[in-house]
Amino acid sequence: MSYLRKSLVFYFFSITLLLSMMSCWHSKNNLANDVISLRVFIDENFAGAESSDFDSLINNFEKREKVKIEWISYKNNPRFVLENIQKDPNFAIDMLYGIDNMNLLDFVDSQLFEPYISSENDSIVTEINFDVTHSFTPLNFSFLGFEFSQENWKKEIPQNFNDLTREPWKNNYILMNPRTSGTGMLYLLWMEAQGEDVERLFKSLKSNAFAIVPDWSTGYMLYNAKESPFVPTYTTSPAYHIFHDNDHSQKIALADETSYPTTQYIGILKKSPHLELCKKFLDYLLSSEVQSAITRKVWGYPARRDAKLPDEFKELTLPKKILSHSPEQIRELTRKWLSSDWL
Amino acid sequence: MSYTLLKNKEFLKEISSTLLLNLSVSFISTFLSIILALFSLYHLLKTPSFLRKFLISLWAIPSGISTVVSTLSLLSFFGKQGIFTYLTLCLGMPWDSSYLYSYSMIIFLNILYNFPMLTLVFYTIHKNFPYEYIKKAQSLGASKIQSYLSVLLPLWKPHLSSAFALVFSYCFINFFPVLFLGSPLNYKTLEVIIYEKITLTFSFDQSCLIAIIQSFFLFAILSVFLTITPQYANKSHSLNERSYISKKSLVLTLILGIISSLVWLPLLLKATLFSPTQLINELIKSLPAFTNSFIIAFSSSFITIFLAIFSLFNFPKLFERKSFLFLLFLPFTFSPLLSSYVYQEAINTFSNNSVFLGIITSQSLTSFPFICFLLTRDLFYFETLPLKSHALGVKGLKRWVSLDFPFFKRSYFRAFLLCFVSSLGNISTGFLYLPSSFETIPIRINRLLKFYRINEALILASFLAIILLGLITLTQQIGRNK
Numbered sequence: 147m148s149y150l151r152k153s154l155v156f157y158f159f160s161i162t163l164l165l166s167m168m169s170c171w172h173s174k175n176n177l178a179n180d181v182i183s184l185r186v187f188i189d190e191n192f193a194g195a196e197s198s199d200f201d202s203l204i205n206n207f208e209k210r211e212k213v214k215i216e217w218i219s220y221k222n223n224p225r226f227v228l229e230n231i232q233k234d235p236n237f238a239i240d241m242l243y244g245i246d247n248m249n250l251l252d253f254v255d256s257q258l259f260e261p262y263i264s265s266e267n268d269s270i271v272t273e274i275n276f277d278v279t280h281s282f283t284p285l286n287f288s289f290l291g292f293e294f295s296q297e298n299w300k301k302e303i304p305q306n307f308n309d310l311t312r313e314p315w316k317n318n319y320i321l322m323n324p325r326t327s328g329t330g331m332l333y334l335l336w337m338e339a340q341g342e343d344v345e346r347l348f349k350s351l352k353s354n355a356f357a358i359v360p361d362w363s364t365g366y367m368l369y370n371a372k373e374s375p376f377v378p379t380y381t382t383s384p385a386y387h388i389f390h391d392n393d394h395s396q397k398i399a400l401a402d403e404t405s406y407p408t409t410q411y412i413g414i415l416k417k418s419p420h421l422e423l424c425k426k427f428l429d430y431l432l433s434s435e436v437q438s439a440i441t442r443k444v445w446g447y448p449a450r451r452d453a454k455l456p457d458e459f460k461e462l463t464l465p466k467k468i469l470s471h472s473p474e475q476i477r478e479l480t481r482k483w484l485s486s487d488w489l
Numbered sequence: 490m491s492y493t494l495l496k497n498k499e500f501l502k503e504i505s506s507t508l509l510l511n512l513s514v515s516f517i518s519t520f521l522s523i524i525l526a527l528f529s530l531y532h533l534l535k536t537p538s539f540l541r542k543f544l545i546s547l548w549a550i551p552s553g554i555s556t557v558v559s560t561l562s563l564l565s566f567f568g569k570q571g572i573f574t575y576l577t578l579c580l581g582m583p584w585d586s587s588y589l590y591s592y593s594m595i596i597f598l599n600i601l602y603n604f605p606m607l608t609l610v611f612y613t614i615h616k617n618f619p620y621e622y623i624k625k626a627q628s629l630g631a632s633k634i635q636s637y638l639s640v641l642l643p644l645w646k647p648h649l650s651s652a653f654a655l656v657f658s659y660c661f662i663n664f665f666p667v668l669f670l671g672s673p674l675n676y677k678t679l680e681v682i683i684y685e686k687i688t689l690t691f692s693f694d695q696s697c698l699i700a701i702i703q704s705f706f707l708f709a710i711l712s713v714f715l716t717i718t719p720q721y722a723n724k725s726h727s728l729n730e731r732s733y734i735s736k737k738s739l740v741l742t743l744i745l746g747i748i749s750s751l752v753w754l755p756l757l758l759k760a761t762l763f764s765p766t767q768l769i770n771e772l773i774k775s776l777p778a779f780t781n782s783f784i785i786a787f788s789s790s791f792i793t794i795f796l797a798i799f800s801l802f803n804f805p806k807l808f809e810r811k812s813f814l815f816l817l818f819l820p821f822t823f824s825p826l827l828s829s830y831v832y833q834e835a836i837n838t839f840s841n842n843s844v845f846l847g848i849i850t851s852q853s854l855t856s857f858p859f860i861c862f863l864l865t866r867d868l869f870y871f872e873t874l875p876l877k878s879h880a881l882g883v884k885g886l887k888r889w890v891s892l893d894f895p896f897f898k899r900s901y902f903r904a905f906l907l908c909f910v911s912s913l914g915n916i917s918t919g920f921l922y923l924p925s926s927f928e929t930i931p932i933r934i935n936r937l938l939k940f941y942r943i944n945e946a947l948i949l950a951s952f953l954a955i956i957l958l959g960l961i962t963l964t965q966q967i968g969r970n971k
Contacts (some may be wrong), residue, residue: 188925190936217925223688317587326689357590357673360685364668370943371561372570373586390942 182420183214184427187227189244190219191363197443203436213423223328224249231258231415240418241427245282245411248328248480251473254281259413262425266432269450274409276473282411284449285431286440288380289465290329290336290408291401292319295393299375303399307337310376311350319355319376320368324348325489326360329408331480333378336406338479339469345488381405381462386445388458398463405465410444500695503682504702511678512706514592515660518599522656523649525600526607529745530615533608535738544746545612548605549961550954551752555931556602556665557938558950559752563598564589564669566755590673598666598752603656605749610655614648654714658821661707679703683824700824707822712815757951771948778928778949785845785929786912789852794905796853797860802893808865817858828855844927856908863904906964910957 204215220227224244230237245253253259259281267283274287292304299318304310310319322330337344352358356374359365369377376399384396412431414424430436437453440446447459471479483489495501529548533541551559566573569586577584588594622644626636664680671677677685679699686696747754800808807813820828829851894901913930923932930953937946 192925219923219925223690226688229693326685358675359672360668360681361689364672367669367938368672371564371568373564373568373589 181208181212181214182423183216184240184420184423185216185218185238186241186243186427187218187220187224187239189224192217192219192244192444197439199439200436200443203439207427207430211423211426213420213427215427220244224253228253228256228258232256235417239415240420240424241412241414243285243410243412245413246328246332246408247276247470247473247476248331250277250282250411251477253413254279254473258416260416260418260421260424262414262428264425264429264432266429266450269432269434269452271447271449271451273468273470274407274449276409276470277411282413283428283432284409285412286444286446286449287407287409288382288446289401289405289468290332291379291381291398291405292376293369293379293383293396293398294376296395296397298372303397304376306400307340307342307347307351311347311354315376316354317356318374320365320374320378321351321355321358322362322365322378323358323360325484327362329362329378331483332406332408334483335471335476335479336469339406339471340404344483345486349488380408380446381465382446382459385441385456385458385462388461389442389456394461401465402463403465404467404469406469409449410446495698504679504699507677507679507682508702508706510676511661514596514599514676515657515663518596518603518660519653519656521596522600522603522607523652525604525745526611526652529604529608529742530611532735532738532741532745533612534615535735536742537739540739540742544742545609546958546962547746548608548749549964550958551602551605551749554753554950554954554957555934556663557931557934558756558954559598559602560666560669561938561943561946561950562752562754562756563594563601565759566751567594572755572758587673590670592674592676595663595666595670595676598670599656599660599663601749601752603659607652607656610652611648614645619644650714654711657710657714658707661710662703662825664826680824680826683826687826687830696824696827700827703824704819704822708819711818711822753950753954756947757954759947767944768948771945772952774945775928775930775933775949775952778930778933781845781927782913782929782931785848785852786909789849789856789912790905790908792849792853793856793860793908794901796857797864797904798901800861801864808861817861820855820858844924848929852912856911859911860904860908863907864900903964906960910960910964913953913957913960 207213208215218239224242227239227242231239242253242259254277261280262283263280264283267280270284271287275284277283292310294303302314304315309315322333324330324334334344334348337347357365357368359368362379365377366379368374369379381398381401384398387393387396412428414421414428418424431440432450434450434453437448437450438455441448441453441456441459448455533544536544565571567584567586567589568574571586574584574586622640623636626640627633631639661678662680663678664684667676667678668681668684671681679702683696683699683703686692686699928936930949934946934949934953937943937949
C-alpha cells in the first residue's frame, strides 16, 4: 500500500512537472516570433464557437500580413469594454466585435471608433446596416424567432405573439428579461414594429411563460435540456443543429411573415496604433471567402450579399418582410420601457 | 452614488425581498444539511471499514465538482427528459418535472451538495473526540440523556456552529443553481443580482453596493458562529471507532451514498453512452484545457502552500489570535463574481494582461485563507514541537528543513492536494476578459454549454469527476499526521 501511495505521488508530480515544462516551451516559442499583435475583442459566444475553415482563413491573413490576431472574449455586455476604454487610456484594444442594433448608437456617440468605408461596402446587405456614420461595419446578421423541435412538439404551432398567450402554450416557452437581456429587448421592439400594444402583450406573455431568464444563454440551456419546447432565439440557430447533430427537426415559429433583424457590427478603435492593419483586416473579414466561413462561426447570415451559404443554411426560411427601427427610435423606445414599472 | 442608490425605493425593495428569501432558503438548507450529516455519520460508524473508506471518497466528490455540473446532473435526473422522470413514467406513477423548479428543489440541491462534505468534517471531528468524558460522566451517575446534553452537546456545539457557518456561506452566495433552477420561480440570490447588474445591464455601482450588503450580512452571520468555533483541533484522543456493525446502517449509508452521487453520477452514466471515438475526440480537443488547468492548479497550490507555511512559521502568534482568523475569512464573504473582476483589473494593471499570472494570483489569494486555517489547526495540534526545536537552538530555514518539514510533510501534502482539487474544479470562470484560445476545464465546460454542446460538456465533466475522485481518494489516504 505504501509503495502504491509513493508511486501515485511520484507520478502525480512527474506529470505536473512535465506539463509545466511543455507550457514554458510553448510560451517561449510564442514569444520567439516578434510580430505585431491585433487585439480584437469578441463576445463569449463567438469565442466558444469552433470553425476550422474560419480559423485557417485567419491563419492565412496572419501569415500574409505577419500579424497575430489575438481574440479576447468578454462577458455578455459590450458596455464593459466601452467603459474600460473610456476610463483606462492604456486599455489595449484595436477592434471591437459584437455590437448589435441595441447598443449601436451609444457606441457611435462615444466617438471612440474610426469611421471607415470598406472597399467591400457595396456588397453588404443594406437592409440590415443601420450605421450611417460608418463607425461600425456589419459582419453578420440574423432574425428573431421562436425555436422548437418537431420531435418534442407535435401540437399546433403558434403563428404570432398573441397565440403564445393562449392556453396550449402555457408554460411551454421561455422569455428573456428585457431589463437584463439585449435579445429580450429586441423582442419588445419586434412587437412594437408589428403595431402591438407592447405593455399589454408583454404582461400576458409573462404570465403564460415557463420562465423569465436573465440572458439568452440560460434560456437556450434550458431549451437544450428539453425543459421548455419553445425558446426565443435566432432564425439561424437550427442550422447549427443540422450541421453538428444532423438534427433536421429544429424549426422556427413566428418568423415566417415578419421578423426583426439583429446585426453584429465590428468597429476599429481610433487610438489603435495599427489603424491601417485594422482596416486591412476588416476588408479581409468582408471578403467573400471569409464571409462564407463566418456563417459556421457565428451561426448567422453573412453581411455580404454574394457570400456562398453552406448547405445547412439553405434549409432555413427567410421572413417575407423585415421590420426595423432606426437607432434613434430604438434608444427612445428602450429608455421609455426601462423607466416604466410594467417591465 | 451609493447614497443615492440607498434612497432608491425600487432598488431597496428588490434587495430586501431577495435578502429575506435568500436568508430563509440558506437557513433551511444549512439546518437540514447538518441534520442529515449527523444522521449519515451515525450510520457511517456502524458500517464495515472497507465500505466506510469507499463512502468517504464518494462523499468527497461534490466538494470538487462545480455547481454547473451538479445542476446539470440534477436536471438530467429529475428534468423532463431525465432518468427519474422516465422511470416513474414506466412505473405508471409519472413525476411532475415542474417540481424541479421549486424552492424545495433548490434546498434539496443545497443539501445534496453540502451534506456529504459535512459528514466528512464530522467524521474527522469524531475521530478525535473525547468520548471518555461521557463514560466518566456516566460512571459518576449521570443518565445517558444527561451525559449527552451536558457533556456531548457542549463539546460538539463549536463544531456544529463552524459547520453551520461554512454551509450557510455557500448557500447564501449560491449562483449557478439559482440562476438555472430559480428562473421559473423568479428566485434570486444577491449573487445572481450582482451577475445581472455587472454582466448584463452593466450597473457597476449597484453591483458593488449589493456586494457590500452581501458581505456585511455574511460576515455578521459568520462572526456569530465563528466566535464559538474551537481555535485548535481537539488534542490527542484515541480513535473512537464503533466496533459493532449494523445491517440497517449498511443499507442506509449505501442509500445516502447513492443520493449524494446525484450531483455527478447521472452525468457519468450519460457519458458512458458515447462511442469511444467521441470520447477520444473530445479528450484530444480538451488537451490544452487539461494542460492549462493542471499548470494553474499546481502553480497556485504551490504558491498558496509556500505563502501559508511562510506566514505560519514567521508569525505564529498572529495565527493564534481569533480576530486574525476572522480577517482571513473576510475575503470569503465578498462576491466571487465581483472579486474576479477586481482581481482582473488589478492584475491587468501590473502584469500586462497575463492570463496565467492573473488566474494563478487570484487562485492563490482565494485559497490562502482556507489553507492557513487548515494548517493552523494541524500545526498547532503539535504545538510542542516548535518549542522543543527553539529550546535546542535550531532556527530559521534549518529548523524548517530538519525538523518541521519531515514532521509536517503529510499535512503539507494534504493541504496541497486539497488546494489542487479545489482549483481544478473552479478555475476562474468568472474572469471577464479571456483570450478565446485560452481554456481551463471549467471554462471549456462553460463554453461548450453556452454553445449547446451538452454531450461534449458531459464527457468533459465526467472526466473531471474521475480525476477528482482519484485525487480525493489520495487525499483521504494521506490523512493527517499521526
